[in-house]
Amino acid sequence: xxxxxxxxxxxxxxxxxxxxxxxxxxxxxxxxxxxxxxxxxxxxxxxxxxxxxxxxxxxxxxxxxxxxxxxxxxxxxxxxxxxxxxxxxxxxxxxxxxxxxxxxxxxxxxxxxxxxxxxxxxxxxxxxxxxxxxxxxxxxxxxxxxxxxx
Amino acid sequence: xxxxxxxxxxxxxxxxxxxxxxxxxxxxxxxxxxxxxxxxxxxxxxxxxxxxxxxxxxxxxxxxxxxxxxxxxxxxxxxxxxxxxxxxxxxxxxxxxxxxxxxxxxxxxxxxxxxxxxxxxxxxxxxx
Numbered sequence: 011x012x013x014x015x016x017x018x019x020x021x022x023x024x025x026x027x028x029x030x031x032x033x034x035x036x037x038x039x040x041x042x043x044x045x046x047x048x049x050x051x052x053x054x055x056x057x058x059x060x061x062x063x064x065x066x067x068x069x070x071x072x073x074x075x076x077x078x079x080x081x082x083x084x085x086x087x088x089x090x091x092x093x094x095x096x097x098x099x100x101x102x103x104x105x106x107x108x109x110x111x112x113x114x115x116x117x118x119x120x121x122x123x124x125x126x127x128x129x130x131x132x133x134x135x136x137x138x139x140x141x142x143x144x145x146x147x148x149x150x151x152x153x154x155x156x157x158x159x160x
Numbered sequence: 161x162x163x164x165x166x167x168x169x170x171x172x173x174x175x176x177x178x179x180x181x182x183x184x185x186x187x188x189x190x191x192x193x194x195x196x197x198x199x200x201x202x203x204x205x206x207x208x209x210x211x212x213x214x215x216x217x218x219x220x221x222x223x224x225x226x227x228x229x230x231x232x233x234x235x236x237x238x239x240x241x242x243x244x245x246x247x248x249x250x251x252x253x254x255x256x257x258x259x260x261x262x263x264x265x266x267x268x269x270x271x272x273x274x275x276x277x278x279x280x281x282x283x284x285x286x287x288x
Contacts, residue, residue, distance in 0.1 A: 057239040063232025070228070072239055074204035074266035104191035104198060111187045111202055123235070138204035138266015139228075 055118040056092070056140075065151060067122055067144040074138035075111065081140065085128045092140070093117035124150040181225065181243040186268075188246065194280055197254070197272040203244045204266035211268060215256050221247035222268065253278030 061068040071092055073081065081094040095115035100106060127147040134141045191198040199220075203211070206224035214221045224244040255275040262269045 059228075059230070059237045059239060060235040061230055061232040062235050066232075068230075068232060070230075070239075072204040072266075074202040077265065098189065098200075101191055101193075101198060104193045107190040107192055107197075109189050111189050111200060135265075137207055137263075138202070 055116045058092075058118065058120075060120070060122075062123070065146045067124075067126070067142075067146070069120070069140075069142040069144065071118075071140040071142075072138065073135070073140050076135075076138070078135050081135070083131075083133055083142065085126055085131060085144070088122045088125045089119065090122055090126070090142075090144070091117065091119040092142075181241055183245050184242045185246050186222075186224070186244040190248075194274075196274060197250070199248075199268075199270040199272065201244070201246070201268045201270075202266065203263075203268050206244065206263075206266065206268075208263050211261075211263065213259070213261055213270065215250065215254065215259065218249055218252055219247055220250045220270075220272070221245070222270070224268065251278070 056071045056073050058072075059068075059070040061070070069090065069092075073094065073096070075098065076094055076096045080096065081092070084091040084093075093116065096113055098111050098113045122144065125147040126144045130145045132143040134143075186201040186203050188202075189198075189200040191200075201222060203224045203226070205226040205228060210225040210227070212223050214223075222244070226242050226244070228241055250272060253275050255273045258273045260271040260273075
């Protein structure tokens with residue numbers, strides 16, 4: 011009986027090992043695409059996250075080196091558009107050794123799952139990340155319907 | 161000895177270190193003039209406290225950890241917590257004492273001044 015149990019243990023051990031290897035394979039693959047500087051350079055549009063909590067959506071966008079004045083946010087119904095431009099100026103009198111952060115203009119639009127109350131949208135720019143808090147509009151919220159007794 | 165114990169031990173013995181965070185390479189611009197070398201690196205979402213800049217033996221390494229405050233369920237995610245890492249070879253003539261760093265809008269700006277001895281010098285010719 012004891013030998014049987016140990017066999018099972020060993021089998022699970024081997025499976026764990028395989029699983030770890032697979033996990034690593036995927037994360038390595040992810041990493042290679044994330045760490046490739048070309049990946050971050052060629053795609054003009056900023057990377058974004060869309061989070062949903064209760065009645066608000068939160069959109070986060072990576073916009074390093076973009077000032078508040080250079081960002082435009084447009085909302086209509088459930089349509090959201092983030093556009094802007096980034097200007098990278100060479101300081102005067104300096105020789106360029108490496109130039110990976112190019113000036114660019116970008117635009118990205120989204121269709122959100124629900125309509126947004128455009129009046130109550132909050133936008134914040136912090137450390138090169140744009141945070142947008144988008145509350146659902148009243149019409150999109152679920153409503154309780156009372157049943158009348160006859 | 162019990163086989164089970166052996167298996168558990170084997171896991172602990174695993175010496176290979178795996179990083180908890182993804183590592184990303186920040187895009188950089190490097191400029192130089194007669195007085196200093198200037199380095200700009202994109203590190204969106206990294207706060208000042210989580211940046212480290214080390215110069216050791218001719219190698220400049222910058223590292224920044226981004227921890228995003230998120231709440232709610234992610235519908236989709238294109239970026240997440242990450243560690244920006246990159247290192248450069250810098251000439252020994254950098255005045256390490258006077259290196260300055262600033263962070264604005266997710267862009268790290270490093271000023272690496274050259275030491276006096278390394279600055280180009282114009283030599284005046286005296287007429288006898």
